Amino acid sequence: MNFFKKKKKRIPPLPKNKAIPHVGDPAEDFEELFKKFKASKDFLSFQYPSEGAFTVSYFKTIVSPNQVHKEILLVLAEQQPSTLIEAKKVIPIENMKISTDLKVIQNAAMRGAVIIQLEKGNGNCLLVPCVSSEKRQISVPETEFSVVGPKEAFVESLETNVNLIRKRLPVPELQLKEIKVGKISQTRTAILYIDGIANHENVNRVCQRISELDYDTIADSSYIAQMIADNQNSAFPQFIDTERPDRAASVLSEGKVVILVDGSPHALIGPASIGEFFSAFEDYLLNWHIASGFRLIRLFAVLFSVMSTSMYVAVITYHYQSIPEDLLPTLIASRGAVPFPPILEALILEGTIELLREAGARLPTKVGQTIGIVGGIVIGTAAVQAGFVSNVLLMLVALAALASFTTPIYQISNTIRLIRFPFLIAAQLYGLLGVAICAAFFLSHLLKLTSLGRPYLEPLYPLRLQDMKDSFIRLPFSRQKKRPVNLRPEEAIRFEPKQEPKPRDIDE
Amino acid sequence: MTKKLIIFIISFLVLTGCGVQDNILEDLLLAEVTGYDAAGKNQIRGSTVVAVSQSGEKSQMGKEVYAATTHTGKNFIQKTEAEASKRLVGGRLQAVVYGEELAKQGIYDYVDTYRRDPAIGRNLYLAVVDGKAEDIVKIESKMLKTPDVKTKELIEQNSQANLPETNLHTFLYYYYGDNMDPVMPLLKQEKDHIRVKGIALFKNDKYIGKHIPYEDGFLFKMLYGNFKNGIYEIRLKENSYMNIQNISSSVEYNINTNKKPAANISVHIEGSVVEVQDVDLKKRSVISKLERDAEKVFQKNLKKMVRMFQDNDVDPLALGDKARSQIRRFDKKHWYDIYPSIPVTVHVKVKLVQEGITE
Structure with missing residues (x-):
């Protein structure tokens, strides 16, 4: 059986030397660096205040012009410093550096520093950070909107995002590690955790995985979420992404690790377990029994969304025995006119719904609404009247689509969208047995899945009853004395319950 | 990997015939x-x-x-x-x-x-x-x-x-x-x-x-097991009938374990009077008299019914099975022989409850 044997992999020979320069590599010498800079039209380099004095050079598109004029050029003209050290003393800007290192100079210039040299300098440069960054205003959260509670959402600027978290957790133990990721984009990635609560294993794991990343451009935090996931082939997201700073702050104090990426308005939270994807932050803002009820509704909605069409196909195709008697005439009558077998009918409708959703998502909001109405009402009614699909299935598919929107985390709703198709095919192949087999496959996948090495299906498996207090239901705050066991926090106790005074009706 | 993929695709092509018969x-x-x-x-x-x-x-x-x-x-x-x-x-x-x-x-x-x-x-x-x-x-x-x-x-x-x-x-x-x-x-x-x-x-x-x-x-059904619902018409005297609606009825079988088995069936029935002719229901004494009358009618009819079962040698009440559960070393063949001749007594206790706005 030669066919089934594994072939030995040939290891390609390592490249001998790095002769070819890569993009982003530092230049060989000063001349070459400036040649590279000058190739861009927005790079300015001039002598100031007079011929033979300082050479000032910068990219005019990333420095703040006001600051350059008032705090550098004006000062140089008035104070007339003669050396770089003197200049450094008179310029009223912090974090200035004098360096000859070409790599440092290049990085600083590309991040909005003004380079000041003595005209006949020996390559010594004074680097004055003078960056101007355009920011968006902090706005209302869109995907995780809540009626009550804070209305702030993360923006693209890392500083602003850290600020939003820090002002909620004013303790020095909230620590931040910064790693630059991406050879070209050099995206600043911040890892936040509370020292003394978060397990260092979790923190180190995140740091290690991020620092080992090798990619050219990181455009968003979801890049990182996919790259550092425990199982990159899983359909299930292994990090929660949130746009709410309040959510990020509250999970930090549980002992989780938050990853912020410059340029991304979404924070990543890990380790995550599957229950958290169905809990909205609003659950903590409502009374505990109401919140628990809503969580259970969401869980039911997800199960319904995944199973309903496949159940329909299985029952109509194989198990006519299990249809309730009173439903039978309705089902037969609505199916009777349909020329397709149930599986094709279901695939057509599911396809239509996915089409509508995709079209709605790609279009501007106002047009998107029109698409929804056109698709939902016109196409739906027409399809039933034309006898293409049965109205029972139309209702089921529409409900399933609606149910998949109940998940508070956008990533998991995409997963739910996708995983109903394997169920559908399994239902066609073996009926309810097929659905059960498919469910077993998914369950075994979920059992194996981990998020930062912590079990994904916790607290269901491994069964940890003490973590049930905030998973599928949410118990009152007085019961949340301990932090989740799953995170292995270094300080497990959240608060020491005080001796509760006996309630009295009348003050004595 | 490629080989796995090839096997996978081939199995799709070849195994299409292997399916289950569908019942659309x-x-x-x-x-x-x-x-x-x-x-x-x-x-x-x-x-x-x-x-x-x-x-x-x-x-x-x-x-x-x-x-x-x-x-x-x-x-x-x-x-x-x-x-x-x-x-x-x-x-x-x-x-x-x-x-x-x-x-x-x-x-x-x-x-x-x-x-x-x-x-x-x-x-x-x-x-x-x-x-x-x-x-x-x-x-x-x-x-x-x-x-x-x-x-x-x-x-x-x-x-x-x-x-x-x-x-x-x-x-x-x-x-x-x-x-x-x-x-x-x-x-x-x-x-x-x-x-x-x-x-x-x-x-x-x-x-x-x-x-x-x-x-x-x-x-x-009174003898068959505990039950609710149902209406029964009792003839009190000439041209006088009473309708009883069953609220709850419970039955108990006692089979004595002597050499000569005998069965005693006691039924407790709680019912409300739906309709009655020529009777004043306001008095407590009248109601207790009605209860006695109903008990008599029930007892007579039930006895007749059990007698009929015995005469035809059928046992839909599962008397034999109940006897088995109460008698140690029960001999089922012997029971078949003696079943038609076992003395069976029936006791009925009726309780009439007033319902509706009269109460």
């Missing part, structure tokens, strides 16, 4: 009620009514009857397929009815076939027809006012009040259990509808030709 709902004829009659010469005549759907905006169900004469119960389905436009399946069967003549010969073989069918549940209703089963099946096909199966609805509805719960499961339980006999509802065709005539009595799987009249079903 609208491509089936769903049998609803099946009837069996004796057809002489060791043959039986089976008939079945199937629902035929008419597709359209509103659900309309037509009904068709298929019938054939064969040797075995299930074979007739195969024979009818010669006339059927779609495949005939029995998974939605609601009731099976047996003609009087066939029931007298024994119906076990025709019940057993349903026990072996995985598509059929245990809550299949069985009934005996006074006359021919095919008549009921034919009538059933004309009942189009409701989409439901009339025979099933009829038995189900009456099981609330005057009929005992009888389905495939209870039939098999009473059939296989020692010292007990099954019962079935007795149906009768009347012009263009079906009526429950009473409770047919069985000795093992053979209908003995006797039945408890529908009105006395109440009495039978």
